Amino acid sequence: MSKRKAQPVVATGVAGLDEILRGGLPASNLYMLQGAPGAGKTTAALQFLRAGVEAGERCIYVSLSQTAAELKSIALSHGWTLDGIRIEELSASDAVNGAADQTIFQTAELRLDETRQAIELAIEEHKPHRLVYDSLLEIRLITGDTPRFRRELLGFKAFLAQRKVVALLLDTQTNEAASNGEEVEGIAHGVIRFDKSLQDYGSVRRRIEVSKMRGVPIADGYHDMAIREGEGVVVFPRIVPGEAVDSRKPQLIKSGVDALDDMFGGGQESGTTTLVIGQSGTGKSTMASLYSTAALKRGETVALFLFEERLETFFRRSEGLGMDLRQFHKDGQLIIRDFNPNEISPGEFAQIAQSIVKDFKTRVVVIDSFTGYLNSLPHRDKAVRDIQSLLKYLARSGVLTMLIVAQHGLLGQNVGIDVDVSFLGDTVLLLRIMEDDGRLRRNITVVKKRHGPHDLNVHELLIESDGVKVVPFNPLPTP
Structure with missing residues (x-):
């Protein structure tokens, strides 16, 4: 024929x-x-x-x-x-x-x-x-x-x-x-x-x-x-997810903090999407910096899309935790795009992300914050469908994607946007702040992981000048 x-x-x-x-x-x-x-x-x-x-x-x-x-x-x-x-x-x-x-x-x-x-x-x-x-x-x-x-x-x-x-x-x-x-x-x-x-x-x-x-x-x-x-x-x-095919086997993506990796059953998997949800000050952006730094030290390329935080603020916050990312950015290994959300459409953003992943073989993509991106759009429900196509494309390209989602209120209340985004995540990392005997303590929990086992216990997240630590959560003894 x-x-x-x-x-x-x-x-x-x-x-x-x-x-x-x-x-x-x-x-x-x-x-x-x-x-x-x-x-x-x-x-x-x-x-x-x-x-x-x-x-x-x-x-x-x-x-x-x-x-x-x-x-x-x-x-x-x-x-x-x-x-x-x-x-x-x-x-x-x-x-x-x-x-x-x-x-x-x-x-x-x-x-x-x-x-x-x-x-x-x-x-x-x-x-x-x-x-x-x-x-x-x-x-x-x-x-x-x-x-x-x-x-x-x-x-x-x-x-x-x-x-x-x-x-x-x-x-x-x-x-x-x-x-x-x-x-x-x-x-x-x-x-x-x-x-x-x-x-x-x-x-x-x-x-x-x-x-x-x-x-x-x-x-x-x-x-x-x-x-x-x-x-x-x-x-x-519009992004066509089926065009992306990654022939490599899924790999475990490490954070550089052993206790955190253990919570995910050894690490997060490539080709998945992680929602990092929490109130202000819980350490959401710190998690993004942590995984970015670990990937950069492994020689991988990382793409970071900022919709709320200024570039200089991002660098200074990371440096305060012992993570110096400026040189990686200068060398082109860390690709950062700082957007004005009101000046970019979902289609243009998807094209930019797709081009970066194709051209630089990016392994980790961070969107910080996803809440700020959605809140700038007039039809957020449609924007979620657009971003879903992009996430499928990134997944089929073997990329670990981290979406930073702002939460307000206690667990179970909304996350600052009037549409459901929980279905977007293969993994959900929940960060919270609680008061314990007159001081605030950060909690970290893996509440969802589609692939493989994970730890459902609540741990304490310590963000200090010498880095990030995850330890078992032990309530303070009562007098």
């Missing part, structure tokens, strides 16, 4: 979108790029044409809604030039000035004919490989009714197909345009939608969806995206 030949594709100029499309857009077809004003359509269209120029292709931007000066301004904001891109600046109302002088008010048919002729003339003259048509909203307004608009698009599609042009048609979504969306989508070979929503607090959230793509097994659903100065549209495809 012969193997099916791969369909030729063209790069979109947006790496993340090409990943979603399994390589790019199928060649010689017409595509729709839909979205509200300001969603990023024009920027993505310029990236599409710039990718064509880099490939040695002829490219043309037909603009009915923006001037050449506006397009150059958008490109300049990213440090780009439009060299190699032919800009045809037309007007849907008076595309051919000579004909316009014949009457004071042009009919819709005359304006539509003039616009079509001007576009076809530009294509015949320049013979482009790639074309951007901006935008369909103007044509929709001229035609006035759906059947005529549909016939116009079908004719334009046939015209482009005969010349093997890959065309990207921009469609500005308005309430009026949305009613005609179904007809447009039926004509196009593929439809890509840009979504832009304003949250109650923080920056605008942007997402992309490939709602239709014939003949391509796309990664469907929403994917986070952003518009970055100097980069343009950046897409963060």
